[in-house]
Amino acid sequence: MTISEKPQPGxxxxxxxxxxxxxxxxxxxxxxxxxxxxxxxxxxxAVTDAGAMNDPISKTGVAELTAGLLNEGAGALNGEELTxxxxxxxxxxxxxxxxxxxxxxxxxxxxxxxDAFPKFADVLTRPTFPEASLERLKGQRLTELLHIxxxxxxxxxEMFEKIIYMEGSRYGMPIGGTRESVTSxxxxxxxxxxxxxxxxxxxxxxFAGDISVEEATRLAEEHLHHWTxxxxxxxxxxxxxxxxxxxxxxxPRSEAPQSExxxxxxxxxxxxxxxxxxxxxxxxxxxxxxxxxxLNLREKHGYTYGAxxxxxxxxxxxxxxxxTAVASNVTADAIRETLAEIERMRTELVSESELELALNYLSxxxxxxxxxxxxxxxxxxxxxxxxxxxxxxxxxxxxIASVSVESILGAAQTHIHSDALQxxxxxxxxxxxxxxxxxxxxxxxxxx
Amino acid sequence: xHIPIETYRLDNGLVVTLSEDHSAPIVAVNLWYHVGSAxxxxxxxxxxxxxxxxxxxxxxxVEANEHFDLVQRAGGTLNGSTWLDRTNYYExxxxxxxxxxxxxxxxxxxxxxxxMTQQKLDTQRDVVSNERRWSVDNQxxxxxxxKLPALTYPKNHPFNHSLIGSFEDLNAASLEDxxxxxxxxxxxxxxxxxxxxxxxxxxxxxxxxxxxxNIPRGKGKPPLPDMSLPPVxxxxxxxxxxxxxxxxxxxxxxxxxxxxxEEYYPASVCGAILGMRKxxxxxxxxxxxxxxxxxxxxxxFDLPKGADLLIVDATAREGVSVEQLEEGLIREIxxxxxxxxxxxxxxxxxxxxxxxxxxxxxxxxxxxxNLSKFATYFGDPxxxxxxxxxxxxxxxxxxxxxxxxxxxxxxxxxxxxxxxNKSDSTND
Numbered sequence: 001m002t003i004s005e006k007p008q009p010g011x012x013x014x015x016x017x018x019x020x021x022x023x024x025x026x027x028x029x030x031x032x033x034x035x036x037x038x039x040x041x042x043x044x045x046a047v048t049d050a051g052a053m054n055d056p057i058s059k060t061g062v063a064e065l066t067a068g069l070l071n072e073g074a075g076a077l078n079g080e081e082l083t084x085x086x087x088x089x090x091x092x093x094x095x096x097x098x099x100x101x102x103x104x105x106x107x108x109x110x111x112x113x114x115d116a117f118p119k120f121a122d123v124l125t126r127p128t129f130p131e132a133s134l135e136r137l138k139g140q141r142l143t144e145l146l147h148i149x150x151x152x153x154x155x156x157x158e159m160f161e162k163i164i165y166m167e168g169s170r171y172g173m174p175i176g177g178t179r180e181s182v183t184s185x186x187x188x189x190x191x192x193x194x195x196x197x198x199x200x201x202x203x204x205x206x207f208a209g210d211i212s213v214e215e216a217t218r219l220a221e222e223h224l225h226h227w228t229x230x231x232x233x234x235x236x237x238x239x240x241x242x243x244x245x246x247x248x249x250x251x252p253r254s255e256a257p258q259s260e261x262x263x264x265x266x267x268x269x270x271x272x273x274x275x276x277x278x279x280x281x282x283x284x285x286x287x288x289x290x291x292x293x294x295l296n297l298r299e300k301h302g303y304t305y306g307a308x309x310x311x312x313x314x315x316x317x318x319x320x321x322x323x324t325a326v327a328s329n330v331t332a333d334a335i336r337e338t339l340a341e342i343e344r345m346r347t348e349l350v351s352e353s354e355l356e357l358a359l360n361y362l363s364x365x366x367x368x369x370x371x372x373x374x375x376x377x378x379x380x381x382x383x384x385x386x387x388x389x390x391x392x393x394x395x396x397x398x399x400i401a402s403v404s405v406e407s408i409l410g411a412a413q414t415h416i417h418s419d420a421l422q423x424x425x426x427x428x429x430x431x432x433x434x435x436x437x438x439x440x441x442x443x444x445x446x447x448x
Numbered sequence: 449x450h451i452p453i454e455t456y457r458l459d460n461g462l463v464v465t466l467s468e469d470h471s472a473p474i475v476a477v478n479l480w481y482h483v484g485s486a487x488x489x490x491x492x493x494x495x496x497x498x499x500x501x502x503x504x505x506x507x508x509x510v511e512a513n514e515h516f517d518l519v520q521r522a523g524g525t526l527n528g529s530t531w532l533d534r535t536n537y538y539e540x541x542x543x544x545x546x547x548x549x550x551x552x553x554x555x556x557x558x559x560x561x562x563x564m565t566q567q568k569l570d571t572q573r574d575v576v577s578n579e580r581r582w583s584v585d586n587q588x589x590x591x592x593x594x595k596l597p598a599l600t601y602p603k604n605h606p607f608n609h610s611l612i613g614s615f616e617d618l619n620a621a622s623l624e625d626x627x628x629x630x631x632x633x634x635x636x637x638x639x640x641x642x643x644x645x646x647x648x649x650x651x652x653x654x655x656x657x658x659x660x661x662n663i664p665r666g667k668g669k670p671p672l673p674d675m676s677l678p679p680v681x682x683x684x685x686x687x688x689x690x691x692x693x694x695x696x697x698x699x700x701x702x703x704x705x706x707x708x709x710e711e712y713y714p715a716s717v718c719g720a721i722l723g724m725r726k727x728x729x730x731x732x733x734x735x736x737x738x739x740x741x742x743x744x745x746x747x748x749f750d751l752p753k754g755a756d757l758l759i760v761d762a763t764a765r766e767g768v769s770v771e772q773l774e775e776g777l778i779r780e781i782x783x784x785x786x787x788x789x790x791x792x793x794x795x796x797x798x799x800x801x802x803x804x805x806x807x808x809x810x811x812x813x814x815x816x817x818n819l820s821k822f823a824t825y826f827g828d829p830x831x832x833x834x835x836x837x838x839x840x841x842x843x844x845x846x847x848x849x850x851x852x853x854x855x856x857x858x859x860x861x862x863x864x865x866x867x868x869n870k871s872d873s874t875n876d
Binding site: 003005006008009011012013040041079084088090107109136143147153255260288289295298299303304305327356357361364366368370 | 449516518521524583588
């Protein structure tokens with residue numbers, strides 16, 4: 001009734017990452033333009049060196065607050081007027097900060113771009129930082145912190161990062177800041193952060209979509225030429241791990257029916273030369289649905305709805321982390337299976353079939369990643385943030401294809417540190433504690 | 449923006465929708481089965497979704513988990529999802545792998561049962577039980593999406609019961625249930641296949657005929673009971689849930705016109721005026737001005753039969769009581785109910801909806817899913833090209849009339865989450 005024979009693929013089709021053009025504006029700002037004429041949309045994205053890694057340790061959260069305040073009033077308009085003006089054009093200017101950078105972005109119909117872009121430029125270069133908005137956003141952050149205490153997934157993420165980094169590392173503190181730091185942030189702190197971190201020569205403006213290079217350049221010059229540079233000291237982040245020894249950490253959550261697990265350690269920076277080996281290795285370990293950890297914990301044992309491993313790539317060393325949520329009564333079993341998969345990864349070559357799966361997957365989905373104007377703009381931003389060569393996307397598939405079973409084993413042995421793994425469990429401590437201690441994964445600490 | 453669409457039907461009843469776009473060498477294959485939790489029989493809540501999991505456990509010519517493996521090995525992405533009255537399965541693959549995606553979908557549509565075993569069912573039952581714990585039981589407010597339909601649809605109405613299902617009903621599901629459900633609902637005449645992206649329609653048609661043409665038509669499915677409901681609840685509905693949360697949250701639902709009807713569009717715009725983006729009423733009034741809430745939003749379930757739900761939710765800011773939050777929310781709802789909306793508000797909402805729609809349509813997978821949706825629900829994928837016009841033609845008078853008719857005290861369902869400890873101390 002159905003066709004038994006599996007079809008063979010047709011010839012591999014060529015795909016090129018969208019062409020883009022780079023130039024420098026008169027004020028020192030970088031400009032990147034990727035004209036894409038698929039649909040009538042343009043994404044505008046400004047990426048600037050104002051990420052949370054720049055937060056003073058006593059003022060963690062100031063990068064996020066500063067970004068969040070950009071569209072709360074800029075140029076001649078207050079926050080409400082600005083929102084109203086842009087939303088009537090069918091768009092909005094979003095602003096946020098991650099660890100490495102702050103991003104201001106909007107996606108808009110080309111016919112509305114000429115009205116919207118001057119406001120976009122104001123948000124980036126003429127924010128007014130109203131006191132009332134600062135107080136409101138601070139209150140929202142404090143509320144969010146309260147929420148996280150009751151939300152096991154986010155709590156597990158936050159505790160994991162706190163545990164793996166050395167005390168005092170910016171990476172060990174929440175990106176949005178702690179209750180103490182956020183409470184202490186003043187309008188002067190925000191203005192000072194903006195004055196020193198948001199400058200043209202550390203900012204790149206990206207256009208992706210239905211626009212020409214000439215038009216993009218003209219718009220950028222016209223509305224941004226007034227923004228003039230000052231020198232800035234560059235910052236490096238303290239990304240040292242807290243411990244070289246294995247540890248188990250239980251964060252009690254009474255009556256929890258599941259344990260949220262985070263297992264991992266501090267990894268390597270984004271610009272590490274083993275990036276491709278690590279990426280493919282991670283795909284096989286826990287990055288794909290058909291990865292070892294997911295197939296083991298989900299499909300073989302039914303312990304979980306899903307399990308994955310991943311690297312959080314940053315300028316400094318971000319975390320390597322395996323995440324899953326398992327039924328409470330199988331917590332120790334799930335950890336044991338996960339550790340066994342890590343060991344297997346570090347001691348045996350992966351099979352040719354596993355290698356083929358990971359290489360074909362990463363290479364095959366490459367065009368699917370860039371269907372939208374905003375995804376192309378974000379991809380260009382990554383080139384800027386991590387200082388990657390302009391042909392990085394053009395050579396991506398060749399670089400993926402050069403990974404071998406030997407280089408994967410090398411990556412696993414060099415970059416996964418079994419002895420330094422931190423095992424973080426948010427769960428029902430009364431139910432799981434005994435089996436966890438008995439299993440002897442490492443010294444157990446209960447965090448109350 | 450106009451999406452090119454060609455649609456036809458195979459002899460066995462399978463509706464096929466094609467949309468050609470050569471902007472990237474990728475293609476989306478998207479299959480909607482017109483079955484969801486609404487079709488479950490008593491004592492089998494959660495079965496449609498559990499069944500969706502079983503569709504990834506292999507079929508006559510495909511091993512367990514091989515579906516995922518082969519698609520990812522081909523450089524594609526895939527998944528499936530279950531909703532109250534439909535279930536979808538989808539792949540986006542390099543366009544030279546179109547035949548593979550079709551073969552996989554056809555094999556499980558045509559010959560699933562030889563691959564079903566008790567052990568696979570037991571494992572997926574465990575997986576789904578963990579999905580339930582993860583998304584419902586161990587998440588603050590996680591029970592809302594089974595409590596709200598239970599509160600707002602009459603008992604025995606097909607939309608009343610839990611989509612994810614109870615542990616008890618999941619445990620009761622058997623291989624016989626699998627066979628029965630498969631034969632009844634997973635038939636070509638109860639499905640829509642959409643292929644969108646880098647295709648040449650004549651080649652695609654040949655492939656579809658080759659892989660799906662021999663699958664026999666089904667014997668028809670039992671009709672759903674009459675799902676029509678009065679336009680309003682008739683009274684204020686209210687449930688208070690003491691949960692492991694730190695912040696009070698209110699879900700306020702209104703019975704609203706079924707998805708796709710003429711009346712749906714003013715309702716959808718009304719939702720956007722209330723809760724879409726920063727400039728919406730609830731965000732402006734509750735989050736920015738009175739600072740009672742830390743977040744607020746509005747959305748519809750998009751149910752095409754009987755009656756839909758328009759839902760607004762608001763979460764209290766630290767230190768704000770549930771009473772204060774409710775008072776603030778009701779003030780806004782009373783205002784829109786009594787005084788309606790302005791044309792400027794309608795224009796803002798429609799402009800945002802239009803841009804969002806355009807953004808979504810950039811992706812082959814989203815395009816395919818929308819075509820399948822309109823073909824499945826209304827028998828006409830071309831309706832997708834009328835969406836923008838339908839939104840543009842909504843007037844302030846229509847939205848005002850909707851708010852007048854549907855947002856009064858006789859059509860409000862409150863699902864209110866309060867922190868456990870807080871209510872303990874009030875009881876003292």
